[in-house]
Every structure is written in C-alpha cells, then in structure tokens.
Amino acid sequence: MSLDRPLRVGLMVPANNSTMEGELLAWLPAGSTCQTLRIARGAAMLDADTLPAYRAVALDLAKSFDRDALDVIVYGCTAAGFIAGPAADTAIGSAIAECTGLPTITTAQAMVRTLSRHAVKRVALVTPYLDAVNDRLTAFLGAYDIQVASLSSFKAKNVDELAAIGSAQVAERTRIALQTDCDAVFVACSQLPTLEVLRALSASAAKPLFSSIQVSALLAREIQ
Numbered sequence: 727m728s729l730d731r732p733l734r735v736g737l738m739v740p741a742n743n744s745t746m747e748g749e750l751l752a753w754l755p756a757g758s759t760c761q762t763l764r765i766a767r768g769a770a771m772l773d774a775d776t777l778p779a780y781r782a783v784a785l786d787l788a789k790s791f792d793r794d795a796l797d798v799i800v801y802g803c804t805a806a807g808f809i810a811g812p813a814a815d816t817a818i819g820s821a822i823a824e825c826t827g828l829p830t831i832t833t834a835q836a837m838v839r840t841l842s843r844h845a846v847k848r849v850a851l852v853t854p855y856l857d858a859v860n861d862r863l864t865a866f867l868g869a870y871d872i873q874v875a876s877l878s879s880f881k882a883k884n885v886d887e888l889a890a891i892g893s894a895q896v897a898e899r900t901r902i903a904l905q906t907d908c909d910a911v912f913v914a915c916s917q918l919p920t921l922e923v924l925r926a927l928s929a930s931a932a933k934p935l936f937s938s939i940q941v942s943a944l945l946a947r948e949i950q
C-alpha cells in the first residue's frame with residue numbers, strides 16, 4: 727500500500743486523552759480516519775502498580791474494534807508501553823494483534839524504532855511524568871542502547887494537571903532541550919500537544935525532533 731494512501735486506524739488511548747486522535751490524523755495522509763477506543767483509568771498517572779489492570783482492560787476493549795473497517799491498530803499510550811519494559815511492550819502489541827487480526831504498533835515501539843533508525847544514541851526528553859515513571863522511560867530506552875542526555879519533566883501528578891499543559895509550555899521546554907548536547911529531542915506522551923510545536927521548531931532545529939504522536943503516525947504508515 728502506498729504511504730500516501732489514506733489509512734483506517736484503530737486507536738487505543740487512555741480515557742482522558744484529548745490530543746492524540748486529532749494530531750494523529752494531522753500526521754497521516756489526507757482522508758485517513760480513526761476508530762478510537764478509550765481505555766478506562768483512574769485520575770492518577772499510570773505507574774507500575776496500576777499498569778497491569780490498565781493493560782487487562784485495554785486487551786479486553788480491543789475486541790470491540792470493527793476489524794473489517796481498519797488497516798492498523800495503534801496502542802497510543804506511551805507510558806503504558808514503556809513502564810513494564812521492552813518484553814511487556816512487545817507482548818501487549820502482539821496480544822492486540824492476535825485478538826484483532828490486524829497489524830498493531832505501540833507508541834513506545836514507534837519511539838525506539840524511530841530513534842534507532844536515526845542512529846540516536848543520546849536523546850533529550852521532554853515528558854509530563856513523575857520521577858519514578860521517568861526512571862522507567864530511561865531504563866526502557868537504555869535497553870535499546872539509547873542514553874538519556876537530559877530530561878525536562880512537567881511532573882504532572884494527575885490527569886487534570888496533564889491536560890492543563892499547553893503547546894506553549896511544551897514548546898518552551900523543547901526549545902531548551904534542542905540546545906542540549908544530544909543527537910535528537912523526543913517529546914514523550916500522547917496527551918502533550920506537539921503538532922504545532924514540531925511544525926514550528928523542526929525546520930530551524932539543528933537536530934531531529936520527534937514526538938509520541940508523530941512517530942506513531944510514521945510507523946503506522948509503514949507497517950499497514
């Protein structure tokens with residue numbers, strides 16, 4: 727299938743996510759569509775303790791997709807991919823693919839595949855996560871021989887604080903990250919608004935700049 731052909735995406739995001747569907751479609755070919763399933767969750771940020779229940783709900787929910795109307799599934803919560811490590815991220819993607827019969831990517835997988843493709847060994851991160859989850863992200867990238875050169879976090883304590891983070895705030899931290907000693911900058915989390923940030927900064931940036939939503943779209947276009 728041509729990379730410019732419209733895609734029919736089955737998107738799975740946390741129930742609170744108000745950003746990914748619209749921005750994902752903006753990164754995809756014109757005419758693409760999203761069939762979005764929202765994964766129930768509590769008000770707290772995901773962590774190692776709450777992740778197993780969240781993943782169980784997600785896997786059961788995936789059975790609700792209208793499979794005949796889709797080309798590819800995107801499991802679109804970055805943290806839900808990396809918190810439990812590479813093997814668990816691969817496992818949830820494989821489990822969703824098995825129950826839907828459709829090619830499936832995770833945002834965490836898209837992140838490491840994109841960074842590896844661009845030979846990134848030192849990445850500067852912008853995240854919304856608390857320290858314990860940032861540590862999990864650092865370890866996840868380390869498993870792929872990608873070192874975190876710097877990390878700037880909003881440290882949102884709950885989904886309300888996460889939703890309150892605007893594109894201007896993301897842009898400010900991203901500009902600073904681009905000035906650090908790194909091979910690339912990655913804005914992690916599919917709730918953070920990044921479409922306009924990347925469009926505004928990438929053209930003049932001296933190094934590659936990526937986000938969770940952008941790389942999910944890029945990989946979806948390739949593997950469907």
